[in-house]
Amino acid sequence: MTNANKSRREFLKNTGRVAAASALVAGVVPKVHAAESNTINVALIGCGGRGTGAVANALSVPNGPIKLVAMADVFDSRLKSSYENLNRKFAEQMDVPAERKFVSFDGYKSAMDCLKPGDVVILTTPCAFRGLHFSYAIEKGLNVFMEKPLTADAPTSRLMFKLGEESVKKNLKVGVGLMCRHCKARQELFDRIQSGEIGDITLLRAYRMAGPTGSAAVGPKPDNISELLYQIRNFHGFLWASGGAVSDFLIHNIDESCWMKNDWPVQAKANGGRHYRGDHVDQNFDSYSIEYTFGDGTKLLVNGRTIPGCHQEFASYAHGTKGSAVISSRAHTPAKPRIYSGHNFSKQDLTWAFPGPEPNPYQVEWNDLIAAIRNDEAYNEVERGTKASLVTSMGRMAAHTGQLITYDEMLNHEHEFAPNLDKLTLAAAAPLPSGDSGKYPIPLPGINANREY
Amino acid sequence: MHPWQLPVLLIMACSAPANLAAEDHPDPLKIPNADAKQESEMKPYAEIIEHSFAKIEMLPIPAGKFLMGSPHRENGRNVDEGPQHLTEIPAFWMAKYEITWDAYEVWMADLDILRRQVSNIKPNTRDKLADKFQLTQPTKPYTDMTFGMGKRGYPAICMTQHSARIFCKWLTAKTGRYYRLPTEAEWEYACRAGTTTSYHFGDDVKQLKNYAWYYDNSFDSYHKVGKKKPNPWGLFDMHGNVAEWVLDQHVADYYQQFSKKPAKSPLAVPKKLYPRVVRGGGWSDDPPLLRSAAREGSDELWKGQDPQLPQSIWYHTDALHVGFRIVRPLLTPTPQERAVKWDKSEPEQKDEP
Numbered sequence: 001m002t003n004a005n006k007s008r009r010e011f012l013k014n015t016g017r018v019a020a021a022s023a024l025v026a027g028v029v030p031k032v033h034a035a036e037s038n039t040i041n042v043a044l045i046g047c048g049g050r051g052t053g054a055v056a057n058a059l060s061v062p063n064g065p066i067k068l069v070a071m072a073d074v075f076d077s078r079l080k081s082s083y084e085n086l087n088r089k090f091a092e093q094m095d096v097p098a099e100r101k102f103v104s105f106d107g108y109k110s111a112m113d114c115l116k117p118g119d120v121v122i123l124t125t126p127c128a129f130r131g132l133h134f135s136y137a138i139e140k141g142l143n144v145f146m147e148k149p150l151t152a153d154a155p156t157s158r159l160m161f162k163l164g165e166e167s168v169k170k171n172l173k174v175g176v177g178l179m180c181r182h183c184k185a186r187q188e189l190f191d192r193i194q195s196g197e198i199g200d201i202t203l204l205r206a207y208r209m210a211g212p213t214g215s216a217a218v219g220p221k222p223d224n225i226s227e228l229l230y231q232i233r234n235f236h237g238f239l240w241a242s243g244g245a246v247s248d249f250l251i252h253n254i255d256e257s258c259w260m261k262n263d264w265p266v267q268a269k270a271n272g273g274r275h276y277r278g279d280h281v282d283q284n285f286d287s288y289s290i291e292y293t294f295g296d297g298t299k300l301l302v303n304g305r306t307i308p309g310c311h312q313e314f315a316s317y318a319h320g321t322k323g324s325a326v327i328s329s330r331a332h333t334p335a336k337p338r339i340y341s342g343h344n345f346s347k348q349d350l351t352w353a354f355p356g357p358e359p360n361p362y363q364v365e366w367n368d369l370i371a372a373i374r375n376d377e378a379y380n381e382v383e384r385g386t387k388a389s390l391v392t393s394m395g396r397m398a399a400h401t402g403q404l405i406t407y408d409e410m411l412n413h414e415h416e417f418a419p420n421l422d423k424l425t426l427a428a429a430a431p432l433p434s435g436d437s438g439k440y441p442i443p444l445p446g447i448n449a450n451r452e453y
Numbered sequence: 454m455h456p457w458q459l460p461v462l463l464i465m466a467c468s469a470p471a472n473l474a475a476e477d478h479p480d481p482l483k484i485p486n487a488d489a490k491q492e493s494e495m496k497p498y499a500e501i502i503e504h505s506f507a508k509i510e511m512l513p514i515p516a517g518k519f520l521m522g523s524p525h526r527e528n529g530r531n532v533d534e535g536p537q538h539l540t541e542i543p544a545f546w547m548a549k550y551e552i553t554w555d556a557y558e559v560w561m562a563d564l565d566i567l568r569r570q571v572s573n574i575k576p577n578t579r580d581k582l583a584d585k586f587q588l589t590q591p592t593k594p595y596t597d598m599t600f601g602m603g604k605r606g607y608p609a610i611c612m613t614q615h616s617a618r619i620f621c622k623w624l625t626a627k628t629g630r631y632y633r634l635p636t637e638a639e640w641e642y643a644c645r646a647g648t649t650t651s652y653h654f655g656d657d658v659k660q661l662k663n664y665a666w667y668y669d670n671s672f673d674s675y676h677k678v679g680k681k682k683p684n685p686w687g688l689f690d691m692h693g694n695v696a697e698w699v700l701d702q703h704v705a706d707y708y709q710q711f712s713k714k715p716a717k718s719p720l721a722v723p724k725k726l727y728p729r730v731v732r733g734g735g736w737s738d739d740p741p742l743l744r745s746a747a748r749e750g751s752d753e754l755w756k757g758q759d760p761q762l763p764q765s766i767w768y769h770t771d772a773l774h775v776g777f778r779i780v781r782p783l784l785t786p787t788p789q790e791r792a793v794k795w796d797k798s799e800p801e802q803k804d805e806p
Contacts, residue, residue: 049761056762081805085763210597211562249595278570308562311604314597330600331770333758347672362760 041119043070047082051124070100070114072107117141126235147177149389152243154413164382175369176385179361185354189337199322206253207313209305218282227430237282240417246396255388265292270399290395400452402445479578481629504565507556511546529741538711548778550678557609586623637701646686653684665693671736695776696731703728703750735774
């Protein structure tokens, strides 16, 4: 390395990944030639940026041999770039020859067939495929890590609840990528709130107003890609694939707020609209404002906006009868949770702040999952992850239909965005066909009061 | 893949071949006091970004010689600051303030393109050239790059040096005037503004709070630019608030070669991604890193919380203390000089398909 000076305050006090990252640098990662029976094999289904990042976290778990043995995606280019990036950092833990790389819609089966019961499959495709892939993982007796959201609509949520129960019965360990739940700082805040440090919670607020995000705004489809693959490539833009900007972006802040309340909301009302549309063809609004109500009447207000040039805020807050708490300050990590005696978050009212540094929750969630597998401890986040997904969809549906939506109405709704995904092939038609102008059906609040499109 | 790509390309495709030269080299945008052929004609001016409200105030910095680096006795000194050596710098303009979100976001979030689109304004020849440096941007970030610390009037942060370089190329195309990051030598020369002390106001750390935002007075956040006292040449926030990108690779013994002969417009052209230099220290730093001669190197850890792999070439998700300011040399370099020196950076930064 160099002797270049470091901004030590920022990296020691403000952020927490130093420990995890330097563990890598220091070569703490185990070598794969340990006892074969002790090695956990991993398969990756969905080789995008987050899936690849999840593998990097998996291969960095410092408690025993673990290696990647199979990969599947519908884009050859994604799989290739994912493999190359991982191979650059984790060459000794990569055992993915050409015959264990699968590029097709049913490649998930082939990839999971490379594993033995007790191994881990990573499900990081757009969430539309989660139920399909999870079913097969259960059939094969595999432990699972799957990214959020788990579902985008009610029928797949009901399926996911059922699958979750099956996976618990089979003692499978299943982690869900709501990594904020694994954050040590937020965990301490939760304990403090539950012990009454801010009194009874009277209001929660959550914001993800960060300007243009991911593939939420999707331009017209070029000619050199099929409609199906274009929708999958730009999954944030299409409700069947991802649940759109609400499900994919707001779920973390909604989930951590509900966690602090230690409850799930029973209904939602919401506003939203599409202000700058241009030639975008996606189904998203560019602003959302959701009011959730818990059983005791307490509200959670959630604001999402992807319009550029506006005030930005990406944080969650709790207000109580004795003070207030910052649940997360700036994006997901470091959360820097704090408690104040008042509601202005002013320095003189500060009564507690997590001392830091905060371990990176993306790594901690993997350390927790693999530890549970190795120690055979009960570990299953499916029910909680499905509830978070369903509650998030409830807010989205309230905005998209313009109606008050209760939890039971949401849970029992019949609109399945993309049925029959098990029959999908690379040559198939897209689940969402475009209209004459190349644009897709959008939510029409008040007009389409019963379904989102 | 960009929603605004198609209309722009169509318009460009319609241009007559005879206009190609003019299309590639449009006249600069006319603004007051921006023109100068020699140093004596240089004046402060306000650069304008068309189709936005943003402006960037520029101050003339005279040509001169100075002693770069710090003496052995300086408190908090690092070995990479020596030996002190004579350095010659030609005249240039430098931004009075760190680049704010007001200007940076016009590029980063395509605000000028959005305005043209919603107002049915046709792009002019400069717009067309400049748009290329926006439309090549990848997917949008996943996070709030202000990290809740404020937007209007606050310094832009968390960009890679690559992002800052492309911003300059965009601004150059947009205005018709050549802008770039300062070299490390230009930055230190302008910061010192003729002083030889640890800071441009002297050596007394107790005075620092009057000139800079740093760990002890920043309350865990950056601040609006220009709220503290400027340096002798009128530049604000050279110490603190956000550390500022310069063009150079961080080469710890780079100054050694100049111990016998003066350095003339030195620049350590980057050949690898890390470490590259930021100068002046930021809101999360302690006083020694804010000194005029202090050099900080970038690090892979600056992308630590980016959970994607490959990590973005555009964002340092963890460099909340890093921003930049721009310069414009009095003598515009030739395309050849730009290619081999001023705009050169290796390895090439490319998004994966």
